Amino acid sequence: MAIRRTETTSRSTETGRVRRARAPRDPRVRAGRALRVVTVTVLAVLFLIPFYLLVRNGLATEQDITAPDWTFFPRDLQWSNLTEVFGDPNLPMARALLNSTLIAVSTTVGTVLLASLAGYGLARIPYRHANLVFYAILGTLMVPAAVTFVPSFVLVSSLGWISTLRGLIVPTLFSAFACFMFRQYFLGFPRELEDAARVDGLGYWRTYWRIVVPNSRPVFAAIGTIVFIGAWNAFLWPLVIGQDRESWTVQVALSTFTTAQNLNLHELFIAAAISIAPLVVVFVLLQRYIVAGVERSGIDD
Amino acid sequence: MRATKAAAGTGTGGLLARLRGRQNRNLWFWAFVGPFAIGLALFTYVPLAWSVYLSFFDAHNTVTPTDFVGLDNYTAMLGDDAFVSSLGTFLLFTAFIVPATYVLSLGLALMVNRLRFAQAFFRSVFFLPTACSYVVAALVWKLSIFNGVRFGLANTVLGWFGADQTAWLSTTDPPWYWLVIVTVRLWLQAGFFMILFLAGLQRIPPRLYEAAAVDGARPGWQTLRYITLPQLRATSVAVVLLLVINAFQAFDEFYNLMSDARGYPPYARPPLVYLYYTALGQEQNLGLGSAGAVILALIIAVATVVQARWFGLGRKED
Numbered sequence: 001m002a003i004r005r006t007e008t009t010s011r012s013t014e015t016g017r018v019r020r021a022r023a024p025r026d027p028r029v030r031a032g033r034a035l036r037v038v039t040v041t042v043l044a045v046l047f048l049i050p051f052y053l054l055v056r057n058g059l060a061t062e063q064d065i066t067a068p069d070w071t072f073f074p075r076d077l078q079w080s081n082l083t084e085v086f087g088d089p090n091l092p093m094a095r096a097l098l099n100s101t102l103i104a105v106s107t108t109v110g111t112v113l114l115a116s117l118a119g120y121g122l123a124r125i126p127y128r129h130a131n132l133v134f135y136a137i138l139g140t141l142m143v144p145a146a147v148t149f150v151p152s153f154v155l156v157s158s159l160g161w162i163s164t165l166r167g168l169i170v171p172t173l174f175s176a177f178a179c180f181m182f183r184q185y186f187l188g189f190p191r192e193l194e195d196a197a198r199v200d201g202l203g204y205w206r207t208y209w210r211i212v213v214p215n216s217r218p219v220f221a222a223i224g225t226i227v228f229i230g231a232w233n234a235f236l237w238p239l240v241i242g243q244d245r246e247s248w249t250v251q252v253a254l255s256t257f258t259t260a261q262n263l264n265l266h267e268l269f270i271a272a273a274i275s276i277a278p279l280v281v282v283f284v285l286l287q288r289y290i291v292a293g294v295e296r297s298g299i300d301d
Numbered sequence: 302m303r304a305t306k307a308a309a310g311t312g313t314g315g316l317l318a319r320l321r322g323r324q325n326r327n328l329w330f331w332a333f334v335g336p337f338a339i340g341l342a343l344f345t346y347v348p349l350a351w352s353v354y355l356s357f358f359d360a361h362n363t364v365t366p367t368d369f370v371g372l373d374n375y376t377a378m379l380g381d382d383a384f385v386s387s388l389g390t391f392l393l394f395t396a397f398i399v400p401a402t403y404v405l406s407l408g409l410a411l412m413v414n415r416l417r418f419a420q421a422f423f424r425s426v427f428f429l430p431t432a433c434s435y436v437v438a439a440l441v442w443k444l445s446i447f448n449g450v451r452f453g454l455a456n457t458v459l460g461w462f463g464a465d466q467t468a469w470l471s472t473t474d475p476p477w478y479w480l481v482i483v484t485v486r487l488w489l490q491a492g493f494f495m496i497l498f499l500a501g502l503q504r505i506p507p508r509l510y511e512a513a514a515v516d517g518a519r520p521g522w523q524t525l526r527y528i529t530l531p532q533l534r535a536t537s538v539a540v541v542l543l544l545v546i547n548a549f550q551a552f553d554e555f556y557n558l559m560s561d562a563r564g565y566p567p568y569a570r571p572p573l574v575y576l577y578y579t580a581l582g583q584e585q586n587l588g589l590g591s592a593g594a595v596i597l598a599l600i601i602a603v604a605t606v607v608q609a610r611w612f613g614l615g616r617k618e619d
Contacts, residue, residue: 040412047426048429070454133334150580152344153581174337174340174341233434235434235436236552254440258440259561260560269445276433276437287425287428290431294497295500
């Protein structure tokens with residue numbers, strides 16, 4: 001990944017130099033370039049508006065938000081909104097954040113562990129029916145999880161797992177998609193490294209943990225962050241399973257107040273801003289890996 | 302193929318080593334794949350099978366029904382206008398969101414790719430909405446941008462130009478709610494697909510553009526039409542497939558934008574919202590809901606195979 005990135009930047013500066021040497025006199029090219037910069041800037045502002053609104057409304061008083069005349073930013077920032085939202089007995093914000101954290105972290109760890117082991121086994125351990133197993137796993141990709149929520153609800157409710165963390169976590173741990181991505185990656189893992197380990201007398205298990213995993217950290221980070229974002233933002237499954245207030249995730253709590261019950265706008269917006277804060281931090285710190293994960297997920301074959 | 306290789310490999314060693322080696326391999330294969338495969342079977346195949354079973358029964362509020370009704374649930378589902386119209390809603394939604402996302406994300410990628418400065422910054426800005434959940438985005442759209450009253454952003458901006466206020470989500474003629482629904486998803490997913498297109502653009506060898514320039518192709522529309530788009534074909538196929546599947550699974554933004562204390566309005570119900578209210582609403586009609594889930598699963602499986610075949614056959618021709 002890192003290698004490809006440097007390659008492309010050097011390539012683009014190269015072509016940039018060629019173009020600069022050839023074209024700057026042409027007014028049409030210059031106009032096109034200026035138009036592009038303007039368009040991109042306008043779109044960037046539009047894309048940032050929702051984030052601006054979250055912060056603006058979250059740190060304003062109720063009167064500021066509902067005032068007929070638009071204020072671009074509240075004159076006095078209401079930091080007390082933060083304490084208010086955590087103190088509101090109607091909105092179980094702290095509990096919801098805790099639930100979301102527990103669910104997202106354990107889903108990420110569990111999914112990556114299970115899917116990477118399975119992906120490695122499918123890619124590297126010769127077994128007569130490996131293809132059959134692989135197609136059985138691939139077949140579930142055809143049936144998206146959103147369509148199976150009714151049958152899965154049936155199963156989870158007969159296990160007695162409604163409104164439990166188990167019910168919210170365990171059924172989501174087996175991602176055929178993650179398994180597929182790991183398998184594709186391990187197929188391209190340099191065999192020489194594994195052969196060297198084999199010569200040293202390591203079996204599959206120890207080769208995997210001592211050679212393969214330490215040399216694949218970027219892929220684990222990429223798939224892990226994608227899974228984490230998906231788990232944190234998941235809505236349908238937590239809505240179906242988390243029926244008691246105690247088992248609400250952040251998304252379900254926010255949704256409840258968006259769709260049905262009345263809550264002060266400033267509280268709802270500061271709660272929403274808090275709910276995306278962890279992901280924005282993850283995004284800023286790990287964007288390299290997330291981009292790699294997205295690119296990996298789009299590879300179709 | 303892998304199996305034949307394994308068989309060939311075992312033909313050389315001694316009998317004992319061969320047996321042990323083979324056994325070990327099978328054992329290790331299941332040690333690696335087993336936990337995942339068992340979980341997947343338990344939480345995907347078992348519910349699916351159970352659901353098919355339930356769909357032949359009258360299962361109100363129960364998962365162990367006794368009242369066999371044959372295909373009644375299926376005929377009831379397919380005869381239900383609301384179900385059929387939910388499929389229509391999905392088609393309409395797809396007709397809007399797939400081309401819109403395709404064009405916007407490809408356009409963003411093309412522009413960002415050719416920026417001389419701040420490329421990483423703009424890429425991050427367009428990609429950032431991917432971090433946002435549909436719930437939060439719907440909240441902002443519903444309560445701040447398109448809330449339909451005077452302090453909403455859309456009405457404020459329109460007010461500057463002297464336009465009247467619009468109740469975006471409750472106006473059915475013209476159906477302004479579609480604007481709200483489509484823009485939420487457009488904002489959320491355009492950056493994700495932009496990243497896919499950027500990756501595709503960077504795989505195009507620069508010498509193609511150099512050769513085109515030598516041949517006299519004008520930069521701009523001609524190179525886009527004859528080099529960039531054909532080179533992006535594989536990416537485009539993947540993007541369209543993902544967009545259609547995602548549109549079929551749309552639930553979050555519809556549910557959060559449209560439903561309120563009075564429930565969900567009778568219009569703009571995509572299939573999953575309909576299914577949600579049928580299976581898990583007050584009646585908890587799990588038999589009917591299961592029949593609906595089976596029908597939807599079949600539709601999406603067929604649609605995916607057809608699309609893959611269509612594009613796959615096209616690719617073999619190149």
